[in-house]
Amino acid sequence: MVEQTLSIIKPDAIERNLESKIKTFFEQKNFKIAKSKKVQITKEEAAEFYIIHQTKPFYEDLCNYLSSGPIVVMVLEGEGAVSKNRQIMGATDPLKAEPGTLRKMYGISIDKNSVHGSDSLENAKKEINFFFSK
Numbered sequence: 001m002v003e004q005t006l007s008i009i010k011p012d013a014i015e016r017n018l019e020s021k022i023k024t025f026f027e028q029k030n031f032k033i034a035k036s037k038k039v040q041i042t043k044e045e046a047a048e049f050y051i052i053h054q055t056k057p058f059y060e061d062l063c064n065y066l067s068s069g070p071i072v073v074m075v076l077e078g079e080g081a082v083s084k085n086r087q088i089m090g091a092t093d094p095l096k097a098e099p100g101t102l103r104k105m106y107g108i109s110i111d112k113n114s115v116h117g118s119d120s121l122e123n124a125k126k127e128i129n130f131f132f133s134k
């Protein structure tokens with residue numbers, strides 16, 4: 001099934017000028033980048049986006065981090081896009097990510113792991129709506 005998923009190039013990767021490399025990587029993996037924009041969100045917006053993590057010890061740091069600089073948010077489209085994107089991103093912790101995955105190639109640490117990807121079709125719809133409904 002052709003799906004859409006939300007991808008974010010996080011501040012650590014934008015700061016290192018990795019936007020075009022990461023976009024090319026998605027295109028080489030046969031994703032269509034249906035929408036893309038560069039934004040900077042507030043801490044309050046980050047807190048809303050990551051609300052499912054509100055009880056986690058790292059929540060505050062995570063919200064500060066995602067709002068710390070420009071990010072690129074994208075709608076990726078393709079066959080099985082949600083799980084395929086999760087696979088090519090690699091594990092949350094770059095140290096545990098498989099070779100050839102984005103987080104292995106570019107991630108610095110578990111918090112500065114370069115990319116976000118929706119974890120389910122339901123969350124993909126919510127997250128796309130969060131960034132692209134206005």
Ligand code: IDP
Nearest residue numbers: 053058062091092110111112113115116117119
């Ligand atoms: P995911 O991004 O692979 O879906 P989640 O568990 O949804 O991982 O966590 C969201 C984000 O929160 C991660 O991408 C990472 O930046 C950060 N994070 C997750 N676990 C930790 C942790 O143990 N310490 C610090 N940051 C974390």
Ligand code: MG
Nearest residue numbers: 116117118119
């Ligand atoms: Mg997640």
